[in-house]
Amino acid sequence: MKKIALIGMPNSGKSTFFNSISGASARIANWSGVTVDVESVRTLIFGEIVELIDLPGVYSLHSGSDDEVVVHEFLKNNQIDEIFFILNSTQIDRQIILATELLNMGFNLRILCNMHDEAKKNGIKIHFEKLQNRLQVPIHPISAKFKEGYEFLSKKQELKKTKEKSKKFSESEIKNYVSFPRTLDTSTTEKLDKFFLHPYLGLPIFFITLFFLFQIIYGVAEPIQDLLGGVFDYFGGLLQSNLNPWLPNLLSSFVYDGIYLGITTVLTFVPVIVIFFLMMSFIENSGYLSRAAFVMDRMMEKMGLDGRSFVMILFGFGCNVPALMGTKIMRSKSIRYLSMLIIPFSLCSARLQVFLFFTAIFFEPRIGGLILFLMYIISFLLILFTAIIFKKDQADNESVLIEMPAYQLPTLRQNMLTASHEVKHFLTRASKFILGGVIVVWLLTNVYISPELSVADSIGKALNPIFDPIGINDKLIIALIFGFIAKEIVIGALAVIFSGNDSTLPDLLFNYITWQQAISFMIFTLIYTPCLSTIAVIKNQSKSKKLVLTSLIWSLLLAWVISFVTYQSLLFLY
């Protein structure tokens, strides 16, 4: 099968192109260094099925950070039939040099001048025919974001071998083939940056925006989730009354209390996931991330990190796993390791689900939104604290050059696509962990060691001395143990653990624990290991058992201590 690789500088739209022609779901953001590994897919190009490969962006073909090395190794070790060199047309002057380097290395190249929409908007005129004749390679203007200019993909195309002389292309030549306007129309970006990069207001603006975003999530997602919960309850009632006459008690309990309750409770979070990722995708594609890196860099530097670590923390809001992988763009080992230690404290969407569920039960909406925001603040503080504790005095400093791309208005289609990918991701994780998880939880709660004591009870009792001081009792302990696998299971597990009653889970929880205990549970959930996948990624990325252990022990310890202090203070105060 023909192999086509996508090569280009970071943030030129390779993954957008990759997704748009293959229906794949590679991560996309207006940030340099989103893709950090090889991803391939089979798709129809030039009338045949080919293997299309998305790669990290590279600045140079000779040296670079680990993600760039992935590309160097890939080019060295693989037989590639053709390279689609994807460049950002608005920066063709500097990006085309990399294409000519690849030509010099003897690769079969086709240049796709992406973001042609932006180039046109900015008054940049590329003389494609002339440039094509000069370089002796096919050049196509495209807009991956809008799927424009793809006509060439459907026709069978043969690449001509490039003549030697056409390759020697110098940067100064570019002006013969591209006309740039005297001044680029970047006024929107500059106006917005006056605001977002303001020396004093930059940071407050960031936090205020964050606050309102989460209030929106809380205000919009919560009622929808409630409604969906009601619908599932209604059908659950029907299911139960239909099962009871047919199945033996234990089996009907397995089907209803175990599988139905466990899964539907988790499914009520789908609207939250959709709304949350619609907003995340908007922020990630707007170009704001690098501005956040700019305003936070100074503070991060004091903690032995840099602005990029902060962007990874923001990525972590969605899921910690890609954020941890994103540290590959950092060359300095100390910055990278420290980033891997702090990212797991970034409040991911799976933990958000737990918090939404608990705050809705224990607090009225006005306070609930605040408590949710408070969780984000705690997460930030823990990140700062962890960084300060583990900061190396003689850190190997790395110079920081971060591209600040022009702001873009993300399209609705793009946002919807991201949201639908995330829902798919959520459902895959759900089917992988949650179904298995809830079945095991059901078994634990329904297999009895003695007439009065289920396996779950006995585990809860055994761990009680550790968790009692932080107000977490036996039923919640089981949920936390499963939360270790993935936080998405926590609420599903609770639904199964508390099943067998006529009441709904929120009512049962409300009667079972106090609000102080609920807060302690939330804090513990926030701080201890996010999920098995994060541990696997830390191990994989760092190849350091010590780092994995440090991360595990530190987060468990911190979770216990902070829950303890909070719980005992709340008991004392109220």
Add this chain to the structure above:
Amino acid sequence: MQKSQIRLLSELSQNSFATIVEIDHQPSFTLKAAALGLKINKTVCVLHKSNNGPICIKVNTSSFMIRAIDAAKIKVIPQ
């Protein structure tokens, strides 16, 4: 070119333009900087400065942030 005109990129004030005359930094920096267009003889514009923090600069069509400590290793002649 007069020696006395030479300044450091980190010393330039916001909205000023300058021509780069020397980059005295590690190869890993110089290489990436070059890929971003930050090379000798190029014109650089300082877009934003923060309090003791990084600087946002622009060369040709690309903007990026650079730390003051790195900018202090780049010599320029103000225009």
